[in-house]
Amino acid sequence: MEGALTLVLLCVLSAWAQIPDVKNVSVISRTKFELTFQWEVESNSYNYSLMIHGKEELEIIPSETDSSVNITVQSLSPGTNYSFTLYTVFKNETSKGFNFTDVTVPSDVDSVLVITQKETEIKLQWNQVNNSNDYSYKLKYRNNETSIPALPNDYTVEYTVLFLNPGTEYFFTLYTVFKNVISSGYNFSNVTMPSNVNENVNAKLNDTDIILQWNVVPNIDNNNYNYILENRDGPVNCTDYTAERNEVTCHISDLIPGTNYSFTLYTEFADLRSTGFNFYQITTLSDITGVTVNRSQTDLTILWYKLYNNDIYNYTLERHGEKSETNFTGSTEDDKFTFTYSSLTPGNEYSFSLFTVVNNVRSTGYSFKSVTTLNCASFDWSVTNSSIVAAVIGSTYVTAQNSTGSGKNDTVVGNRVNLQDLYPGESYTVSLFYDLESEKLPQCSHHLTLFPNSVPNLRCKYHSGGYGLVVIWDPPYGVVNMVQIDVRKQSFNQSHSSENPQKVEVEGLQAAQWYKVTATSFSGAMRSHTVSVNCQTDPAGVIAGVLVFFLLIIIICVAVFVWHRYGSAKRNKMPKPAVESKVHNENYKNLLIPSDKFPEYFQNMSRDDNRGFSEEYEDLSSVGIKQSTVAALMPENKDKNRFTNVLAYDSSRVHLTTNDESDSDYINANYMPGYGNASRQYIAAQGPLPSTVNDFWKMVWEKRSQVIVMVTNCTEGGRVKCEQYWPMDYTPCLYGQLLVTVKSEDKFPSWTLREFNVKNKTTSETRTVRHFQFIAWPDHGVPTGTEELIQFRGLIRQQVESSFSAGPTIVHCSAGVGRTGTLIALDVLLQQLDKEKAVGISAFVQQMRLSRPLMVQTESQYVFLHQCIMDTLQPKVVPKSDPLYENSDMIYVNAIALREYEKQS
Structure with a gap:
C-alpha cells in the first residue's frame, strides 16, 4: 500500500517539474481602468490562467503561432495596486504560478484653487485625489518640476510656489503620482502680483496742478502694465496721461492750493493690482510778490493784484509790530487790492507781510519793507x-x-x-x-x-585925473553871476566875464580923497562876504589936469603934422597903430592892427612871396627857447614825450596829483593864455601815447575840463599821430579810476563831434565832456580853405561860453604845438577882433611861445592864421545851402546853433 502511494507521489512531482512558470510579465499599456500585460510563450501547447487576487481568474489560450501573449485587464480602479498570479496550464495541470503586482494610472485633481498671489509666490490648494494619502503630486512650470507629498490625515493639499517673478503669467501642470505612476496632468495658469513703481516718483506742482512722472515697472516678459492712481476720495483721473518709452506721465488738474493730497499708485496686470505705492504731495500756496508801495510823508498805500487772476485766493495783510490784521476776500469783482496805512511818521521804516489764504491755510507770506518820505x-x-x-x-x-x-x-x-x-x-x-x-x-x-567866493585881490588905480578910480579885482573862483561894487553910495554891477582881472571905472569923485570901496559877489540870490579896501583918488589930479590938457593939445597937433608930413611915405610899410592890446606883451610888438587897416596890412605883408610874414615869423623863432624843462627830462618822464624837441616848460606845465613818492606829476601839457590876460584859459597838450592815456584823462578830470579839441587824426600817412584815448564803440572803458562812455557821436565832412560821460569810480561823480575833432588839417600844413576851420572854431566858442564854470579847454594835435597853437591863436584873436576891433597876431603868438615851444610851428600856419582873420573881415560870398551839420540827437551842435553862429559872424 505504501509503495503505491509513493509511486503516485512521484508521478505528480514529475508532472509539476515538467510545467514551467513564465519568467517575466511586462506592462505594455496602463490607464486609469486597464492594465495590459505581455509575456513570452515557451510552448504552443501551454495555456495560461491569470488570477486577479480577490477578484477573478482569466483563461488565456494563445494561438499556435503566437510567440508572446497580451492580456488586458479591464474594469479596474484608478490609482490602485493590484496583485496577480499567472499559471502555466498543460493538460489540466498547472504550474506553481508566477506572482506579480502593478498599479493603474491615478486620477487627476478635480480643480486647483489659488489662495494667495504675491509678487514672487503663489499659494495653491486642491483636494486629495480619492482622499487617499497614498498619492503624491508633481507640479511642473517653466522648466521647473516640484514633488509634493501628501500629508496624512489631510483631505486637502496646500503648496506655495516660491521664487517667481513679479507680474508674470505662469502655466502649471499638476500630476497625481502613485508608485511612480503619474496621471495625465491637470493644466491651469495664474499670475503673480506686479511690483510697485519705485519710490522715485517725480512731481512738478503748482497751486492747482500736479504732474507726476515715474519709470515703467520692468518684467521679464515685457508685459504692458496699467497704472491706477487713487487718493482717499477714489480714483484720480489724469487729464493728460502718457506712457512713452520707459516713462509714464500723469497730469492732475483742478486741485486746491495748499492742500496735502495722499496718493496710492497701483501697478495692474491681468486685473491683479500691486500692493500700492503710497506717497503724498502738497500743492503750493503761492505768495503775492508783485507788491507796489506808494509812499508819502505820512501814508503808505499797499497795492497788489489777484494771484493768477483766480478768485479762490484770499489775502491777509499784516503790519509788523501791530497785532491787527486786515483780511481781503478774493471773490471781489475788482482785480486789484489796495490798503493805506495812515498817520505814520516821516522817514520811518515799516515792515509788512502779505499772506495768501485758502481754506484757512496761509502761505509762508511775502515780507517787504518800505519807508515814508521826507520834507x-x-x-x-x-x-x-x-x-x-x-x-x-x-x-x-x-x-x-x-x-x-x-x-x-x-x-x-x-x-x-x-x-x-x-x-x-x-x-x-x-x-x-x-x-x-x-x-x-x-x-x-x-x-x-552855495555862497559864492568873496572877491579876491580888491584894489584901485587912479582914474580920470584924480576925479575917479578904477576898481580892480580878480575873478572869484566858482560860479559868480555878478559882482557889486559900492563906492560913496554908488553901486556898480559887473556881470561875470572871462577877463582877468575885472574892473569898474568910478567917476565923479573928489580929488585927493579917501573912499571905502566894497565888493560883493552874487550867485543867484546868494551873496558872498563883503570885502572892502580904502582907496585914494589922485592927489595931483587938480594941478595935473590942466597941464595934461595943454599937453594933449600939443601932442595932437604934433601928431597931425607928423601924419600929414610922413604918412604918405610910409603907406607901403607895415602900419603900426598906437592902440595898446589887451593881449599883453612887454617884450615884442605891442601894437594892434585896427580891423579897418588889416586888409592893407595883409596886402603889404604878402608882397614878394610873403616876405613880410617870413621876416616876422623868423623874429619869433627864438622866443622862449631858453626856458627850463627839468621835469620833462627826468628819467621817469622821458618816455612820456612824443618828440624830443617838444618838452613842457616847467614854468607853465600842468601838474597832476600824486598818491605817493613813486608817482610822477608830469604830463606833456602846458597852460596857455587866453583873451583878457586869462593865463590858464587853455591847455595845449601833445596827443596821448599808449602809456599816457590814463594821465590824459586824469588831467581832464582834475582840471575840470568840459571841452576837448582834437586837431589831428589818429593815423595820418600810415603813421600813428595820436593814440585813440576814447572807447572804440559804445562799450564803457576804464582809464585808471575814470570810466569813459561814448554817449553820442556824429560825423561830418570835416569834423566829428562826440559827447562822453566820465565817471569817477572812487567818488561816483559823473561829468559830461564834449569832444571836437577836426579831421581836415594835414600835419605841418594848413587846410585847403579857412571857412571850415572858422566855423569849427565858432562851434567850440559857443560851447566854452555856455559852460563858464568849467575848467580850461584842452587842445591837442600830435605834438601839441603846430595845429594846436594855430587854433588857440585863432580863437583868442577872433575874440579880440570882436571886442576891440583890432588884432595883434604876432604879439599873441609870442605870448604863447613863452608858455610852450614852437606854438604855430610853421610859417605856412602863421600865414594861414592871418588869412583866417582876413577872411573873417572880408567873408567870401557863397550860395546858402542847407546846413550839413543837422542832427537832432547831438546835444551841443545843431542847425540852430550853426545858423546863430553864421548870423553873428
Missing part, C-alpha cells in the same frame, strides 16, 4: 561856499547835482549830511535816499545855492 525843506540846511551840511532823519545816502550833471555823492553817517569840496556859488539839487534791501528809495529833493 527836505523841514531840515536846517547849513550852506557855505564849499559845503552843504544838515542833520536829517530817514536817509542813508545823499547826492548833490548841478545843472551839468556833475556833483557829489556821499553816505549819510550818523543822520548827518556832510557834502564838502563843492563848487562855490554853484546851484545844487540835493536829493536824499534811503537804502532799503539793495534799492535806493528817493526821499526828497531840495534846491540849494
Whole structure:
C-alpha cells in the first residue's frame, strides 16, 4: 500500500517539474481602468490562467503561432495596486504560478484653487485625489518640476510656489503620482502680483496742478502694465496721461492750493493690482510778490493784484509790530487790492507781510519793507561856499547835482549830511535816499545855492585925473553871476566875464580923497562876504589936469603934422597903430592892427612871396627857447614825450596829483593864455601815447575840463599821430579810476563831434565832456580853405561860453604845438577882433611861445592864421545851402546853433 502511494507521489512531482512558470510579465499599456500585460510563450501547447487576487481568474489560450501573449485587464480602479498570479496550464495541470503586482494610472485633481498671489509666490490648494494619502503630486512650470507629498490625515493639499517673478503669467501642470505612476496632468495658469513703481516718483506742482512722472515697472516678459492712481476720495483721473518709452506721465488738474493730497499708485496686470505705492504731495500756496508801495510823508498805500487772476485766493495783510490784521476776500469783482496805512511818521521804516489764504491755510507770506518820505525843506540846511551840511532823519545816502550833471555823492553817517569840496556859488539839487534791501528809495529833493567866493585881490588905480578910480579885482573862483561894487553910495554891477582881472571905472569923485570901496559877489540870490579896501583918488589930479590938457593939445597937433608930413611915405610899410592890446606883451610888438587897416596890412605883408610874414615869423623863432624843462627830462618822464624837441616848460606845465613818492606829476601839457590876460584859459597838450592815456584823462578830470579839441587824426600817412584815448564803440572803458562812455557821436565832412560821460569810480561823480575833432588839417600844413576851420572854431566858442564854470579847454594835435597853437591863436584873436576891433597876431603868438615851444610851428600856419582873420573881415560870398551839420540827437551842435553862429559872424 505504501509503495503505491509513493509511486503516485512521484508521478505528480514529475508532472509539476515538467510545467514551467513564465519568467517575466511586462506592462505594455496602463490607464486609469486597464492594465495590459505581455509575456513570452515557451510552448504552443501551454495555456495560461491569470488570477486577479480577490477578484477573478482569466483563461488565456494563445494561438499556435503566437510567440508572446497580451492580456488586458479591464474594469479596474484608478490609482490602485493590484496583485496577480499567472499559471502555466498543460493538460489540466498547472504550474506553481508566477506572482506579480502593478498599479493603474491615478486620477487627476478635480480643480486647483489659488489662495494667495504675491509678487514672487503663489499659494495653491486642491483636494486629495480619492482622499487617499497614498498619492503624491508633481507640479511642473517653466522648466521647473516640484514633488509634493501628501500629508496624512489631510483631505486637502496646500503648496506655495516660491521664487517667481513679479507680474508674470505662469502655466502649471499638476500630476497625481502613485508608485511612480503619474496621471495625465491637470493644466491651469495664474499670475503673480506686479511690483510697485519705485519710490522715485517725480512731481512738478503748482497751486492747482500736479504732474507726476515715474519709470515703467520692468518684467521679464515685457508685459504692458496699467497704472491706477487713487487718493482717499477714489480714483484720480489724469487729464493728460502718457506712457512713452520707459516713462509714464500723469497730469492732475483742478486741485486746491495748499492742500496735502495722499496718493496710492497701483501697478495692474491681468486685473491683479500691486500692493500700492503710497506717497503724498502738497500743492503750493503761492505768495503775492508783485507788491507796489506808494509812499508819502505820512501814508503808505499797499497795492497788489489777484494771484493768477483766480478768485479762490484770499489775502491777509499784516503790519509788523501791530497785532491787527486786515483780511481781503478774493471773490471781489475788482482785480486789484489796495490798503493805506495812515498817520505814520516821516522817514520811518515799516515792515509788512502779505499772506495768501485758502481754506484757512496761509502761505509762508511775502515780507517787504518800505519807508515814508521826507520834507527836505523841514531840515536846517547849513550852506557855505564849499559845503552843504544838515542833520536829517530817514536817509542813508545823499547826492548833490548841478545843472551839468556833475556833483557829489556821499553816505549819510550818523543822520548827518556832510557834502564838502563843492563848487562855490554853484546851484545844487540835493536829493536824499534811503537804502532799503539793495534799492535806493528817493526821499526828497531840495534846491540849494552855495555862497559864492568873496572877491579876491580888491584894489584901485587912479582914474580920470584924480576925479575917479578904477576898481580892480580878480575873478572869484566858482560860479559868480555878478559882482557889486559900492563906492560913496554908488553901486556898480559887473556881470561875470572871462577877463582877468575885472574892473569898474568910478567917476565923479573928489580929488585927493579917501573912499571905502566894497565888493560883493552874487550867485543867484546868494551873496558872498563883503570885502572892502580904502582907496585914494589922485592927489595931483587938480594941478595935473590942466597941464595934461595943454599937453594933449600939443601932442595932437604934433601928431597931425607928423601924419600929414610922413604918412604918405610910409603907406607901403607895415602900419603900426598906437592902440595898446589887451593881449599883453612887454617884450615884442605891442601894437594892434585896427580891423579897418588889416586888409592893407595883409596886402603889404604878402608882397614878394610873403616876405613880410617870413621876416616876422623868423623874429619869433627864438622866443622862449631858453626856458627850463627839468621835469620833462627826468628819467621817469622821458618816455612820456612824443618828440624830443617838444618838452613842457616847467614854468607853465600842468601838474597832476600824486598818491605817493613813486608817482610822477608830469604830463606833456602846458597852460596857455587866453583873451583878457586869462593865463590858464587853455591847455595845449601833445596827443596821448599808449602809456599816457590814463594821465590824459586824469588831467581832464582834475582840471575840470568840459571841452576837448582834437586837431589831428589818429593815423595820418600810415603813421600813428595820436593814440585813440576814447572807447572804440559804445562799450564803457576804464582809464585808471575814470570810466569813459561814448554817449553820442556824429560825423561830418570835416569834423566829428562826440559827447562822453566820465565817471569817477572812487567818488561816483559823473561829468559830461564834449569832444571836437577836426579831421581836415594835414600835419605841418594848413587846410585847403579857412571857412571850415572858422566855423569849427565858432562851434567850440559857443560851447566854452555856455559852460563858464568849467575848467580850461584842452587842445591837442600830435605834438601839441603846430595845429594846436594855430587854433588857440585863432580863437583868442577872433575874440579880440570882436571886442576891440583890432588884432595883434604876432604879439599873441609870442605870448604863447613863452608858455610852450614852437606854438604855430610853421610859417605856412602863421600865414594861414592871418588869412583866417582876413577872411573873417572880408567873408567870401557863397550860395546858402542847407546846413550839413543837422542832427537832432547831438546835444551841443545843431542847425540852430550853426545858423546863430553864421548870423553873428
